[in-house]
Amino acid sequence: MSSSRTVEYIRYTVAADGAEEFIAAYARAAESLAASPQCVDYELRRCEEEPESFILRITWTSTREHMETFRASAEFRAFFAEVGPYVKDIAEMRHYAPTGVAGQGAAVPSLYAWAGGAKSFERLTEAFYAKVVADDLLGGLFRDLPHEHAGHVALWIAEVFGGPKTYSEELGGHRHMALKHLGKHITEAQRRRWVNLLLDAADEAELPGDPEFRSAFVAYVEWGTRMALYYSNDASDEDCPPDQPMPAWGWGVPGGPYRP
Numbered sequence: 001m002s003s004s005r006t007v008e009y010i011r012y013t014v015a016a017d018g019a020e021e022f023i024a025a026y027a028r029a030a031e032s033l034a035a036s037p038q039c040v041d042y043e044l045r046r047c048e049e050e051p052e053s054f055i056l057r058i059t060w061t062s063t064r065e066h067m068e069t070f071r072a073s074a075e076f077r078a079f080f081a082e083v084g085p086y087v088k089d090i091a092e093m094r095h096y097a098p099t100g101v102a103g104q105g106a107a108v109p110s111l112y113a114w115a116g117g118a119k120s121f122e123r124l125t126e127a128f129y130a131k132v133v134a135d136d137l138l139g140g141l142f143r144d145l146p147h148e149h150a151g152h153v154a155l156w157i158a159e160v161f162g163g164p165k166t167y168s169e170e171l172g173g174h175r176h177m178a179l180k181h182l183g184k185h186i187t188e189a190q191r192r193r194w195v196n197l198l199l200d201a202a203d204e205a206e207l208p209g210d211p212e213f214r215s216a217f218v219a220y221v222e223w224g225t226r227m228a229l230y231y232s233n234d235a236s237d238e239d240c241p242p243d244q245p246m247p248a249w250g251w252g253v254p255g256g257p258y259r260p
């Protein structure tokens with residue numbers, strides 16, 4: 001996520017008899033937010049304890065793009081035509097910058113927890129490396145690697161999926177992983193074989209087979225292998241800065257495991 005993103009909060013106090021029309025006006029105004037390239041997302045919430053209080057949260061690409069580009073746009077004019085009558089009801093309208101304190105609660109398990117924790121990823125990479133060393137396209141790349149390699153990749157994937165931060169704290173983090181691929185000149189055929197063998201290994205290691213987990217898993221494997229292709233063919237040492245954060249993968253569109 002871009003660090004220039006800002007969140008604008010607008011707090012309204014709207015008399016009870018006007019609340020329904022206020023929400024309807026915002027539903028119409030929202031079409032302009034949905035059409036605005038400066039708007040990332042938005043939500044209007046109503047207070048449970050004091051139903052006359054509302055908070056509108058809008059994430060903008062940046063404060064400047066909100067104040068200069070959006071305010072000068074046709075979307076703003078259409079937006080304001082709907083909500084202008086409520087300007088008098090505004091109690092607060094300000095932008096808030098991130099503080100770094102943010103995170104997920106435990107309501108949705110991490111992919112790491114859902115997969116069954118460290119042991120599952122160890123089983124996965126053990127099964128995978130047994131396959132790659134015997135493979136005609138990949139064997140040459142992997143055959144002479146030390147046995148710990150499989151365990152390191154297990155720790156990497158575990159951390160990316162929300163597990164312990166062992167790879168970044170003890171094994172060199174993202175930079176180390178990226179450097180390991182530099183100059184390997186991986187081909188698309190090898191990448192695709194790597195994906196196929198990892199998916200076979202996921203079945204063999206009995207990773208969860210539910211659609212939600214597997215779609216997140218495959219999305220990461222597609223992204224990760226295409227990054228490996230990039231590092232191995234096009235990147236240099238400068239493209240692997242020491243402060244590069246670890247990727248953090250989530251459930252994507254399904255949002256979490258299926259709950260009936």
Ligand code: HEM
Pocket residue numbers: 138141142145148149152153156157171176177180181184186190191194220221223224225228229
């Ligand atoms: C999601 C995709 C991938 C992940 C998560 C991944 C992960 C890793 C990690 C964590 C390491 C370093 C292990 C250590 O710290 O010892 C590594 C090394 C390596 N990777 Fe990947 N990798 C991916 C894709 C690929 C692909 C597509 C290939 C080749 C087809 C590949 C070939 C290698 C090789 C040969 C090394 C060892 C380099 C060396 O030690 O000299 N990787 N990978």
